[in-house]
Amino acid sequence: MKWDTLDEEPCSLSRTVAVVGDRWTLLILRECFLRVRRFEGFQSSLQITRHLLSERLKKLVRFGILRRVPYSEAPKRYEYILTQKGLDLYPIIMAMVHWGDAHMGDERGRPLLHEHKTCGKQFDPVMVCSECGEVLHAKQVHVHPGPGRKEAVAG
Amino acid sequence: MKWDTLDEEPCSLSRTVAVVGDRWTLLILRECFLRVRRFEGFQSSLQITRHLLSERLKKLVRFGILRRVPYSEAPKRYEYILTQKGLDLYPIIMAMVHWGDAHMGDERGRPLLHEHKTCGKQFDPVMVCSECGEVLHAKQVHVHPGPGRKEAVAG
């Protein structure tokens, strides 16, 4: 596969995989959602090699997921802030956290609990239909080719 | 990082990344949701090398995402079917498809449209709070360490 053009495939899943589909990127984004913003912060909490961290941050900036914002002039220093495009990855992260909670847990219980400030309760993320609000299940979804494609390819 | 023990980290995101966090696995799962079940089917639609496909299918079976079910006795042939654990990955896939639709599109429009059989409408997947039903946003979620962890690490 040509990973360098995966983001141009006529499949929205492929395009997303082109951005977050490697071993480190999702873990870096997890740190972003936990308010980590600086090179040393990512490096020390993830134990990622400095070389790869540098590469991944560049890639995320290139894709418009992070913004590189100066926070010191001399010496020039930058921090990495989620853009709106980056913030919109939240449902992906939460879906993955929830699946991990449900299916990869051990006897110790969940590593983290999530509280919804709006209602004050501990919750789980649930995926629903934008039109009727019902919980979504794979078997209730029918896929049609859209204008960006002839034959169906992605789920 | 020790990728071989990532599934035991005290972080549900890491544990999920251990399973689906590589270049091919999500694309293989996409095919599964499109009803592809056989080795040659995956290989021809993905153009993945046979070696890697074989490895990834084994890994997915080992993690209980796919079941290897015989469909022919002589010669012995198997197909790969999503388990419930695998079907539960659907929200992750849909969240990724939706993000791709929203942020990685081109002038041709969406590659695929999704129809919810339950209500008959074309829809987008939306992530909501299991308790109050409101749409979830990162800034409205507070993270607490749970029983499986001392200090907070994941979003």
Add this chain to the structure above:
DNA sequence: TTTGACAGTTCTATTTTAGAACTATAGCCT
């Protein structure tokens, strides 16, 4: 008996990643 379908395995070459050391700028301390 030969061909073809299917589900892999094995091999070498290339690319990616790990791990450690090195560079560069500047503030602070003595």
Add this chain to the structure above:
DNA sequence: AGGCTATAGTTCTAAAATAGAACTGTCAAA
């Protein structure tokens, strides 16, 4: 001034993963 520390990288070699192609084994159909 001289040395220490903090930050944000870059550069190097070794190890691991992936690509690409060829090969194996089983059986059915021609």
